[in-house]
Amino acid sequence: MHTFIDFRMSALPMAHIPDGLLSVPVLAGGALVAAVGVAIALRKLDDRAIPRMAILSATFFVASLISVPMGPSSIHLLLGGLMGLVLGVGIFPAVLVALLLQAVLFGFGGLTTLGVNTTNIALPGAVFGVLLGPLIRQTDSAWRAGLLAGTGAACCVLATGSLVALSLWLSAPEFAPVARVLLLTYLPLAFADGAIAGVAVNFLVRVKPQTLMPYLSSSVRQASKV
């Protein structure tokens, strides 16, 4: 069993869980949550949201391909907090498309685990965007907004790590040691992701605060055109 676990750890790149590792109920549950998230996002889709989703999806696609070895696993940027803040529930289709292309082009993750991986990365970001987004947007100080966003983004990374660990543990209790080690590798990433989100939000609040609004009301849209 140890050999099997060791092999799986070396084949486990961060949040991209490969095929053949998770149980059917976990796969189905993850796919269901992802499908609901994508459906909600598509219902709220407008012309402004599409290019924003594409830009952040492309950024996530590239950033999460650059892996840094960390113990038995490897870490890469997730950007879930920043995406959740900027896109709201639109993070679901953005992450789904990027993960699909990574699976097809590079073999990162898997096709059967697409739903679970999307949920693990997008759900914390979406929850963070919906719950803390309004508070960050209302904050007058750019520094305070950056600090809040950075802290939230770091929490998103840890939440993603917890969901990955939970997915593995629910599929097979033998993966518990693997899940614990993986969770530890998320700690340095939480700092990196939080710092990037903090700096980006600090900058955006000062130069273009509308960027942090996933959806604009018609009055705001009119005002921004003037």
Place this chain on the structure above:
Amino acid sequence: MRKLDFLQTAWVVRLAWVLIAAVLAAPAHAHSLKLFARVADGQIDGYAFFVGSGRPSGADWFATMGDQPVAEGKTGSDGSYGFAIPAPVLADIVVTVDVGDGHIASTQIKAQRLRGGAPAKQGPDAFALDRYGNSPGETSTGIRQTASLPRLNAADQQAIEEAVQRQLGPLLERLEIMDARMRLTDLMAGVFLIIGLAGIGLWARQRKR
């Protein structure tokens, strides 16, 4: 709602340029350094190279077998390195070249390749390949037969291994270069696919109106 003044617009443009440059440059640099390794004449040698543009000279390199360091040094003017295969070979050997500024490349040489394809242990479980590369009692078509062909002695097998390595060397080098280029191509293809999808989405919405 606050309107953007000229200064802020300039900052947005600058940030966009920095982001574009970072997105395009980071993966190119992260994957542009590659390492080629060859096993021949009791030596592991090869060189590091940047995909499409030269080789690093005077860069630090080191080799480890498991957790144990087995060799280290600096690359030659042509990016080359080399060291004798340590004996006994207990694990895979990993050669790493560190050019600095985060440009690091590694390559792993399987222990079985270093042992020249010879059996790892002798005894009831040991196996040997015949002159056609098949296990005893197996023909080239994969059909097992009862009368096995005569086995090669160790010296012949070693000579064949070395000859194959020499022939395969340029091919492996070419594969490394192609692999690195394909990765960058796939990366750009993915980015533009996403942009294309966004365009299709906007076009479809426009048609609905």
